[in-house]
Amino acid sequence: MEILRVEGVNKSFGGLRALNNVNFSVEQGTVHAIIGPNGAGKSTFLNCMIGRLVPDTGTVKFGNVSLTGMKPYEINQVGVSRVFQTPEIFAELTLLENVIIPTMAKRDGQFSLRPFKRLDGDAEIQDKALHMLEDVGLAEKKDVISGSLSRGDKRRLELAMCLSQDPKLLLLDEPTAGMSRADTNNTIDLLKRIAGRGITKVVIEHDMHVVFSLADKVTVLAQGTIIAEGKPEEIKGDPRVQEAYLGGAHL
C-alpha cells in the first residue's frame, strides 16, 4: 500500500529549476532511500514534503491527506516526523525534557494551555519519555543538558524524539552526516532495530554504505529529475547512476 505519493512536483528558485516534474511514491513499511550527487535537489524535495517549501506545481499526498500548503506542525500532526541534517534538539533542556515535549505534542495536540498542571505529576508522559530514552540507549543521561552531547548522541536523541510520536512516516536527512564510522554503524543498527515497528522511512543519504545496508528501494535524483529507481542491487549496476555521479564530478 502506498503511504506517500508525490505527483508532478516542480520547484524553481529564480531561474534555477531545482525540481523538474518529480513523481514519487513510497510503500508502507519500507525504507526508501533518495540518493544523488550534490545539488541534485534532494533537500529541496524533502523540504517540499514537510511543508518548509511550497512546490510551484504538483501535489504531495500522504494517505488521503494533501500535504501541499500545510503548516509544518500540521504535517507533523498527521504523522510525519523529520530528522534533520544537523540535529535539531532543544539544546538548553535535559534529554528527558527533550523527549517529553514531542510525547506531549502527540498526546495533546498543537496547543494546550494547562498552566497549573504539574509536569512532574504526569506519570504517563514521564514513563513514556523515559522508555524512549532507554530504547536509544540514553536513559542514564536523562538529566544532562542535551546541548553538551556528542553529535552521535544528539542524533540518537533526535531519533528518540521523532519515534516517541509513533510517526507513520519518518524522513531522515543524511542521518549519518559528519559522523565517525563507529557512530555511523551505531546509527545503522538503531535504524534497523526500529525497522520492525512498521514505520515507513524516507532516507536521504550520501553514504552508499548506509544506503545499501538499510534501503528496500532506492530513488536516484540528478539535476532535479528522477533518473533511476529500483532495488539497491539494481541501482548499483545502473550505468545512468554511475554516469550521474561521475559526470557530476566535472560539471
Added chain:
Amino acid sequence: MDVIILQLLNGLDKGGAYALIALGLTLIFGTLGVVNFAHGALFMLGAFCAVTFNKLLSLEIVTTDPTKTTAWGTPLEIRTPYIEAYLGDFGHWVLNYSVPFSILLAIPVMLLFGFIMERGLIKHFYNRAHADQILVTFGLAIVLQEIIKSIFGANPIPQAAPDAVRGAADIGAALGMDPGVIVYPYWRMVYLAFAGAVVAAVFAFLQFTTFGMVVRAGMADRHTVGLLGINIERRFTIVFAIAAVVAGLAGVMYTPILPPDYHMGMDFLVLSFVVVVVGGMGSLPGAVAAGFLLGILQSFASMNEIKAILPGIDQIIIYLVAVVILLVRPRGLMGRKGVMEN
C-alpha cells in the same frame, strides 16, 4: 504647495540626523553583528565635544580697567576670552566658528573613544546573544549620559551658529512666492549639506577603497571573508570607530539646532533604531533613505491640518510607520534575508 515645501525642508534636517546615526548603527550591525544601544550616546558625546571646545575657547582672562569703576567703587573688570586676547580678530573669528571647528576636536576624540569601546567592550560580545549586546550597550549608554550629566549639568547648553549663517533665508520669496511663507534657517541648510557630505564620504569610502570592499564583503558574508584569511577583526575596530565618528559629527553639527543635554542621545537612539529597522537591518542605503523618509513624515504629521483630522498623529507617526513596515515587509525597506531572525 508652499506648506508642503516648508514641511519637506523641516523634515530634512531632522531626517539628516536620523540618517547619520542610523548609518553608523547599521554599519556596526552589518559588519560586527552587534546591536549597539550606546550609539545615541555617541551622538551625544559628539555634541558635548562641541560644548567642550566652545568652553575651552571661551576661557577668559580678567583684566581691570583702572580708569573706570563699577557702582561699588571697585575697578571695572574686563573679561576677554584668551583666544581673543592672544590672537585678536583671528581669535574672535575662531570663537565665532567654534561649532564647525569643534569637528577638529570631535574626530580624534570619537575615533579614540570608538577604538577603546570596541577593543575594551564590544569585541567580547561578538558571539553573545543579541539580548546581551543590547543590555551591555544600554548600560554603557546610561553610564555615559550620567557622566556627562555630572560634568555639564542637566540643563541644555545652547550653542550659537556662526554669525555668517545666523538668521534664515526666505526661500519662498526666492521661488517667487509670497515672502515670509517659507523661511528656513541658514544653519539647517548647512546641516543638510553636511549630512549629505558625510553620507557621500562614507559611501565613497566603502565603494572605492580596498578596505571598503572588504567591509562590504564582510557585510554580505562574514564567514567566507574570515575564511579568506583576511584579518577581519582589525577592520571591525576601524569600522566601529568610523561609525562613532559619524555619530559624533552628527552630534557636533546638530548643537545649534537643538541645545545639547545629557539625555539627547537616548531620545535619538530609540528613533534611530526604528529608522534602522525600517530601512532594513544592515542596509546602508536603507538607513539613509529611512532616516530622511521618517524625518519628513514626522514633519508632515505635525502640520495643524493633519492633526485636525488625526489628533495625536504627530506623536506616533514614526512608530506607526515602523509597525506597518515591519508587518508588511519584515526585513524593512531594503533589508537582506535572514538578518537577525533568530
Added chain:
Amino acid sequence: MSAKTSPARDYILFAVFAVAVLTMPIWLAPIGAGYPDLLQKFAIFGLFATGFNILFGLTGYLSFGHAAFLGVGSYTAVWTFKLLGMNPVPAAIMAIIASGIFALGIGYVSLRRSGIYFSILTLAFAQMSYNLAYSVLTPITNGETGLRVLRSDPRLFDGKGAEQGPLIANLFGIDMTGWGGFYFCAVILLIGFFIAQRIFRSPFGIMLRAVKTNQNRMTYTGLNPRPYTLAAFVISGMYAGLAGALMCITDPLAGAERMQWTASGEVVLMTILGGAGTLLGPIFGAALIKYFENIFSAFNEQTLHEIFSFLPDFIEGPVISVAGLFVGEGWHLTLGVLFMLIVIFLPGGIMEGVSRIGKLFKRSSGKSEPNRATAPAE
C-alpha cells in the same frame, strides 16, 4: 530540571518565600529598608519582574515595551476608583482585564516577528501609548498632571461615610497606605509567585522553554509556537497591569511617565540582574534595585563624609568626590555600571552567582554531580 522538581520541594520553597516576604519589615529593618513605602515597592516591582520573566525568562522574547501595560493597569485602577469606589479588589481585577486585552492586541501583532524586530515592535507600541497618553488621550489620562481621584467622582459603591477623610484606597476599612498597603501588595506578590511557580512546572512552562531553545524543532514536533508565546505575553502583561494597579492602590495617582521606555528598561534590568528564567531571581533583582535606588539616592556629601571619616584628609577628599558621582543624583551611574558588570561577568544574574558558589562548596566537600552539566547562560 524536571528530574529535580517535586511538589514537596515547591511547597517548601513557597512557604519559605512567603515567610520571608511577610517578615520583611523585621529582617530588613537593620539595613534601613524596614519601612512600608520601600517594601511596597519591593513587592510591586517584584511582581512586575516576575511577570516579565514569564515572557523573557521562559520564551526568550525580549520585550522593551512592558511599561505600557504597567501604565494601562494604573489608569484602569484609578478609573475604577473614580467610578466604583476606593476598594482595591475591583481596581486590581479591572486592571488585570484591561492590561490583558491590551497585551492581547499588542502581542498578536508583535509576535509575528522575533528577535530584535520583536523588541522594536514592542518598544514602538509602548512609545505610542506613552506619547498618546501625554497628548490626545488627556481626557482619559489627564496628561502631565496625572490622573487622580476627585471628591466629585461618582464612586458608586463607597458608603456615605467616605465623604470625609483622605481619598486613599481601603480594603473594608483597612487603609492601603503604610503597612496595610504593604501587606496587601505582599499577599498579591505571593499569589503571583505561586502562579509563576506553577507555570514553571507545568506542561505549558516547558513548552515556553522549548520556544526559547528551538522553535524550528518545535514546529516539526507538531506544536504551534505562536499561541504559546501569545499566552505568555498576555500573562506577563497581566502581571504588569496588576503591578501598575498596586502602584495606584498604595498611592492613587497615575502618570504617563510610568509608560516611558526607561521604565521598560528598568524591569529588563531587574530580571537580568536577578537571573532571567529563575523563579526567585527577578524578585531579588527588583528588590535590590529599588533598595539601592532608595539608599544611594538619599546619600549626600554629609553622609559620605561620615562614611569615609576614617580616612586621612588628603585621601578623603578625592574619595568623596569620586564616590559622590555614584550617589544622590548620580545614582543612575551606579545603575549603569551595575548593569554592565552583571551582563559582562554574570550573564545568569545573581541566581547564577549563588549556584556557582553553591557548586564550589559542593565540589570542595567532594560531592560533585558528574551528570549535571550547566545550561549555557543566554
